[in-house]
Amino acid sequence: MKNGKKLAGVLLLIVGAGIFLGDFGGVIAFLIVAGLTYYGVKKLKASKTQGQKVFAVIVLGIAALMLLHLLPLMLGILIGGACLYYGWKLFKKDGDSEGWAMESGPAGDGAMTVNSPAKVDTSFEADWQEFLKRQNKNG
Numbered sequence: 532m533k534n535g536k537k538l539a540g541v542l543l544l545i546v547g548a549g550i551f552l553g554d555f556g557g558v559i560a561f562l563i564v565a566g567l568t569y570y571g572v573k574k575l576k577a578s579k580t581q582g583q584k585v586f587a588v589i590v591l592g593i594a595a596l597m598l599l600h601l602l603p604l605m606l607g608i609l610i611g612g613a614c615l616y617y618g619w620k621l622f623k624k625d626g627d628s629e630g631w632a633m634e635s636g637p638a639g640d641g642a643m644t645v646n647s648p649a650k651v652d653t654s655f656e657a658d659w660q661e662f663l664k665r666q667n668k669n670g
Contacts, residue, residue: 536621543618547611561601567594 567590575587 536624540618540621540623543614544622545618547614547616547618549611560597561604564594564597564601567591567597 571587571591571594574590575584578584578587
C-alpha cells in the first residue's frame with residue numbers, strides 16, 4: 532500500500548507542477564494588480580479633496596476588474612499548489628524508510644523502482660566480534 536501512496540504522490544507532484552507552472556506567467560499581472568491596489572488604498576487614505584478620492588476609487592476599480600479577470604489564474608495556481616502540497620505529503624511520509632531511485636535495469640531503461648533498506652546479516656557481525664575477542668585473548 533505504501534508503494535501506491537508514493538506513486539499517487541509522484542503523480543500529484545507532476546500534475547501540480549504542470550498546473551502551477553502553466554499559470555506562472557500570470558503572476559506578473561497579479562503583481563500589477565497588487566501594486567494598483569496598494570497605490571489606490573494609499574491614495575484613498577491620503578486624499579483630501581473629492582477629486583483625489585474619485586481618482587483613488589477609479590484606480591481601485593481598475594485593480595478590481597483586473598483581479599476579476601485573474602480569478603481563473605488564481606484558481607489554477609491554488610489547485611496546482613494544493614496538488615504539489617498533497618503530492619509531497621504522500622511522497623514524503625514521516626517514518627518511511629523506503630526511497631525512490633532511478634535504476635538502470637538490464638535494458639538500461641532507467642525505470643523508477645522502490646529501494647528497500649538492505650537487510651543486515653547479523654550472523655557475520657556476530658562471528659566477526661567473536662573472532663576479534665579470540666584475537667585479543669591470544670595477543
